[in-house]
């Protein structure tokens with residue numbers, strides 16, 4: 001007969017054995033990070049309660065994938081809510097998805113991307129109306145159709161690549177949309193010449209925004225008269241896509257400018273007007289929470305802490321604080337799940353050489369005073 005002390009000795013030996021095996025496994029595979037994911041799942045789902053059952057872990061092109069099976073009483077939604085814990089524990093970007101067989105895949109993105117990809121202009125993007133190259137992810141070069149979710153927020157610390165991304169975005173859009181740029185830092189968009197409408201002072205910015213507001217007012221009745229609910233259904237030529245790019249939202253002080261931007265973000269999606277705004281400071285003192293919620297697409301470069309990351313990517317995602325300190329590294333949230341990307345590098349010297357001849361220009365009607 002086995003006495004109690006012997007059982008507890010046995011348990012202690014088994015537990016020690018497990019720890020040793022886990023230690024050896026981590027040392028052998030060099031993946032301390034995967035071990036941290038195991039530990040976090042074990043803490044979040046204690047023994048004796050419904051918990052995901054680990055099936056297998058394998059190395060992927062981008063890091064590691066841990067495959068789990070959901071046992072009765074354990075929900076996918078609940079596991080998704082815990083993504084923040086996993087990001088915090090392993091200090092790498094972790095995402096959670098389901099495969100076609102219903103298994104849960106926890107993907108750990110650990111040092112797989114190159115830290116540099118030059119900008120490339122690629123041909124036809126087929127069905128996309130406003131194609132933008134976002135950058136390389138684990139799945140290859142990611143393109144995004146700005147027309148599908150028309151407003152985009154870009155955030156990140158100084159020097160991480162927001163403006164560089166905007167240069168590439170503008171270059172990609174010029175042949176398919178009229179582009180207006182608001183750049184209060186007055187730095188670097190002048191080389192586009194008359195291919196874009198550029199405002200570098202608040203007075204010019206206000207005029208430009210009033211013209212865009214007026215353009216929105218012109219488009220709404222046109223759509224109504226044609227019986228269309230949005231620009232995608234509209235057949236005429238007098239309504240090209242229009243994209244307003246704002247480099248450093250936090251520099252805007254004029255209340256009238258901010259009010260028009262908020263109005264555009266709320267009302268302009270159906271009429272083909274998009275807003276792309278970059279900021280170092282995504283807090284609600286800079287960009288109001290309701291307005292921020294209308295920016296469907298997000299690109300978040302490294303930020304100072306989890307709080308800033310959650311301001312951009314939502315309450316469960318602090319991962320932008322743990323991005324490696326690499327210029328151009330960001331988390332992109334588009335139509336589907338979040339992805340880590342390395343944006344394409346387009347220095348201005350290079351951008352000057354690839355300016356297109358044929359562009360779409362915004363030709364506003366003579367300004368009328370429009371109340372906002």
Ligand SMILES: Nc1ncnc2c1ncn2[C@@H]1O[C@H](COP(=O)(O)OP(=O)(O)OP(=O)(O)O)[C@@H](O)[C@H]1O
Pocket residue numbers: 115116117156157158159160161162163164165280327328329342343344345346347
């Ligand atoms: N994807 C990238 N790959 C390599 N280098 C990059 C990339 N993006 C930006 N850089 C480089 O990083 C530096 C800073 O980039 P950028 O000016 O875009 O930063 P920023 O986020 O706009 O900063 P700030 O908030 O101060 O305006 C530039 O020298 C730029 O060439």
Ligand SMILES: [Mg+2]
Pocket residue numbers: 162163164247
């Ligand atoms: Mg910048």
